[in-house]
Amino acid sequence: MNEIEILQRSIRDFFSSKMLKLALIPLFITMLILYILFFGVASVGIESLKTVAETSQAGGEVVIDENAPFYFVWLTYFIVFLFKYSITSWIAGFLFYSVGAIFVFHLSIVLTLVIIGFLTPFVVKYLNETSYKNLNLKPYGTILGAFWVFLKAFFMMILLYILFIPLYFIPLINFIALYLPLYYFFHKMLNYDVSSTILSKEEYEKIYSKSSSAFRVRTLLLYFISTIPFVTLFVSIFYIIFLSHAYFIELEKLQKIENKDIKEDI
Numbered sequence: 001m002n003e004i005e006i007l008q009r010s011i012r013d014f015f016s017s018k019m020l021k022l023a024l025i026p027l028f029i030t031m032l033i034l035y036i037l038f039f040g041v042a043s044v045g046i047e048s049l050k051t052v053a054e055t056s057q058a059g060g061e062v063v064i065d066e067n068a069p070f071y072f073v074w075l076t077y078f079i080v081f082l083f084k085y086s087i088t089s090w091i092a093g094f095l096f097y098s099v100g101a102i103f104v105f106h107l108s109i110v111l112t113l114v115i116i117g118f119l120t121p122f123v124v125k126y127l128n129e130t131s132y133k134n135l136n137l138k139p140y141g142t143i144l145g146a147f148w149v150f151l152k153a154f155f156m157m158i159l160l161y162i163l164f165i166p167l168y169f170i171p172l173i174n175f176i177a178l179y180l181p182l183y184y185f186f187h188k189m190l191n192y193d194v195s196s197t198i199l200s201k202e203e204y205e206k207i208y209s210k211s212s213s214a215f216r217v218r219t220l221l222l223y224f225i226s227t228i229p230f231v232t233l234f235v236s237i238f239y240i241i242f243l244s245h246a247y248f249i250e251l252e253k254l255q256k257i258e259n260k261d262i263k264e265d266i
Contacts, residue, residue, distance in 0.1 A: 013245075018126055030111045121197055124197045137198055152188075199251060
């Protein structure tokens, strides 16, 4: 089965009533979390920033608590400087909303990946029952394993963001530097969630060692889809379906070879 056929089958399964119902779960949960974060907690910080900005623009004195951490003091003075002049105030406002938009986008993907991780077993079970009844699944995934993969991928993503800071100021390259760390997290989480729910550890090593490039290309294409603002909230279940089909097909090939070898030995 080629990639076009996998895509067609995945789209068909995604639009089944059962999968569409599942697709609503990450949408509502992610939107709820983002709402709480940015209309609740973040509003306090925004109001404080607005107060500092208005005071500095009016020429007033900004009072800073003596016991405040040094980084808070530096940040406050920096904000005062930015908002003191109209040109720097405009630039600061533009950067604030631009960085905020990027942060919201990245956070929405991270949250969605975590949520669909809990839904992966249901998707895999559905596909196994409808299209791959002949396959024997021996999942190697565990809750602790998933948590460990999440921690490693998350901290590596943060580390990459930090290491790439000098690249953020270089046109074109900054785009790659901003999105590459998130792709690393995206690939690691999605690949683990699906493979660990379908394959045994030995099966995964055999399949991935032979087809790792193909699976990276698949997750990269899915990642490109997720970069369309808020699309990932609606079609995140599709990622699981598409990658599951790819692993099911590889497992089918592997089990056919193993069964053939067993018959020959007999």
